[in-house]
Each structure stands twice: as C-alpha cells, then as structure tokens.
Amino acid sequence: MSEAYKLDWKTYESITKYIYENLGRQSGVKVKGHGQNCKVVGKSTVSHQIDVLTTHSDGIHNYYTAIECKYWKEKVNKDIVMKVASIIEDAGISKGVIVTKNGFTQDGLEYAKFKNIGLVELREPTTKDGEFTAKEIEFGNIDIKINATITSPKISTIDIGNNRFLEVENEFDLFNYFIILKNGTQVAFYDYVANFRMEVANQDIMGKEITKSYKIPESRLCKRQTDKTFELDEVTFTGQLTQRNESRNLTFTLVDKVWLIMKSIFDNRRFSFSENGIIVEHSNQ
Numbered sequence: 001m002s003e004a005y006k007l008d009w010k011t012y013e014s015i016t017k018y019i020y021e022n023l024g025r026q027s028g029v030k031v032k033g034h035g036q037n038c039k040v041v042g043k044s045t046v047s048h049q050i051d052v053l054t055t056h057s058d059g060i061h062n063y064y065t066a067i068e069c070k071y072w073k074e075k076v077n078k079d080i081v082m083k084v085a086s087i088i089e090d091a092g093i094s095k096g097v098i099v100t101k102n103g104f105t106q107d108g109l110e111y112a113k114f115k116n117i118g119l120v121e122l123r124e125p126t127t128k129d130g131e132f133t134a135k136e137i138e139f140g141n142i143d144i145k146i147n148a149t150i151t152s153p154k155i156s157t158i159d160i161g162n163n164r165f166l167e168v169e170n171e172f173d174l175f176n177y178f179i180i181l182k183n184g185t186q187v188a189f190y191d192y193v194a195n196f197r198m199e200v201a202n203q204d205i206m207g208k209e210i211t212k213s214y215k216i217p218e219s220r221l222c223k224r225q226t227d228k229t230f231e232l233d234e235v236t237f238t239g240q241l242t243q244r245n246e247s248r249n250l251t252f253t254l255v256d257k258v259w260l261i262m263k264s265i266f267d268n269r270r271f272s273f274s275e276n277g278i279i280v281e282h283s284n285q
Contacts, residue, residue: 015122
C-alpha cells in the first residue's frame with residue numbers, strides 16, 4: 001500500500017465517519033459530529049467525547065448512535081464495551097457501535113450482544129476473507145461506439161518479369177527485400193512499393209485496378225537473411241483503392257483497488273471500501 005493510504009487512528013476515525021455518512025444517506029441517517037470536538041453531556045453532567053455521532057428521525061423523535069473507533073493491535077474486550085454502554089446510557093443515546101481493526105474477545109462479543117452494542121470490523125483484507133480477497137472493485141462500465149471506415153491502397157500482384165510473381169503473406173514482409181542496382185547501389189524494395197501505393201491513392205477512384213511498371217535494368221532483387229536472389233529488369237505492381245469497415249463497440253470496465261473491508265458482526269452485513277472512497281455491499285448468499 002502506498003504511503004498516501006497508510007492508516008493512523010485519526011484517519012481511521014475519518015474513514016469511519018465517511019462510511020457511515022454514505023451508507024446512511026438513503027435511510028436519512030446523518031453525521032452530527034465527529035472527532036475531538038464531538039461531545040455530549042450526560043445526566044451525570046459529565047461530558048463524553050464521541051468519535052462519530054449519527055442521528056436519524058422518524059418524523060417525531062430524533063435517535064442518536066455513538067460510534068467508538070479503536071485502531072488497536074489488540075482485540076477489543078468487555079471493558080471497552082462496558083464503557084460505551086455506560087456512555088450511551090448516561091447520555092440518553094439510542095445505540096452504540098464499536099469499530100475496530102483487530103476484532104473482539106469472546107467476553108467482549110457476549111457483553112456487546114447482551115447490551116445491544118453493535119460490533120464492526122474495519123480493516124485491510126486478508127486471504128481468509130473469501131470474496132474480500134478480490135484486488136479490485138468493479139463500479140461501472142463505459143460503452144464506446146466507434147464508426148470508422150479505412151481507405152487504403154491494396155496491392156494484388158507484384159510481377160518481377162519472366163512470368164514470376166513475388167508472393168508474400170503480409171505486405172510488411174516486403175521490408176525484407178532490397179534491390180542491388182546495376183552500379184552496385186543498394187535500395188530498399190519498399191521504396192517502389194510506397195511509390196506505387198501513393199500512385200493508387202492519388203487516383204482516388206475506389207475499386208479501379210491500376211497497374212504501374214518501374215524499369216530497373218540489370219539489377220538484382222535480394223531477400224535478407226537468405227541467399228535467394230532474382231535477376232531483375234522491371235517490376236510491375238497491380239492494385240486498387242479499397243475501403244474496409246473498422247467500426248466496433250468497445251466496453252471498458254471501471255475498477256478501483258480494494259483498500260479495506262467492513263464486517264458488521266451481529267447483523268451480518270459486509271462491505272468493501274476502495275482507495276478512492278467507493279463502497280460496495282456484498283450479498284450474504
């Protein structure tokens with residue numbers, strides 16, 4: 001993981017706030033406060049600091065949830081659960097939730113269930129997490145329709161005289177040939193190919209067959225990496241201007257790297273959280 005995405009306790013609280021804010025948006029849950037300045041005063045007149053405080057309304061009453069974040073190496077035990085239960089009772093808060101990265105002890109689980117305190121694991125995925133081991137989250141597709149017609153000269157035959165024709169599977173193979181002129185000068189055979197292609201293109205007449213000859217007296221056509229040579233006096237190209245449809249539909253899947261996973265212990269909800277803030281809920285099936 002890059003330095004930009006390494007966690008500390010403060011970032012952990014902010015991420016928790018972001019997740020609950022986004023997950024609660026459709027059901028009307030809002031974040032009322034978070035961080036060091038988020039405090040409530042209980043019936044005891046004691047002020048309690050709440051890491052993340054959310055609220056929602058049924059139209060008549062407002063209900064609050066206090067979320068305690070524990071970015072600890074150790075598992076959260078019953079002492080922390082008792083502390084949260086005591087705070088929400090004193091402050092008249094409807095619900096308490098504890099979010100941690102390393103899970104809960106057995107006594108912590110049992111006491112939280114007894115006191116109806118929600119328990120959540122928020123941490124990096126491991127190989128033990130089944131579907132959470134996926135490296136990426138797919139969050140959309142982009143469909144692109146490309147309409148394209150390619151116009152290009154096509155060579156149909158290359159006549160090198162004396163009823164001989166140069167056969168190649170691909171036009172790029174012609175780069176392997178060169179010509180040694182009468183005076184010993186070596187030139188690329190593809191120079192003649194390119195010249196003919198230009199002649200065809202300049203005609204700008206679709207499908208009309210064009211033939212052009214080039215006089216190269218007392219020369220030799222040679223192929224690189226072989227001893228194969230042909231005596232040459234003239235080369236004649238035949239070809240035409242063609243069109244081909246290159247239209248296509250392209251689909252690109254948008255993905256983002258999985259950063260954290262989130263498991264709600266008692267109500268069995270599971271989420272993946274990406275480096276760029278995308279949240280995906282996983283089916284329990």
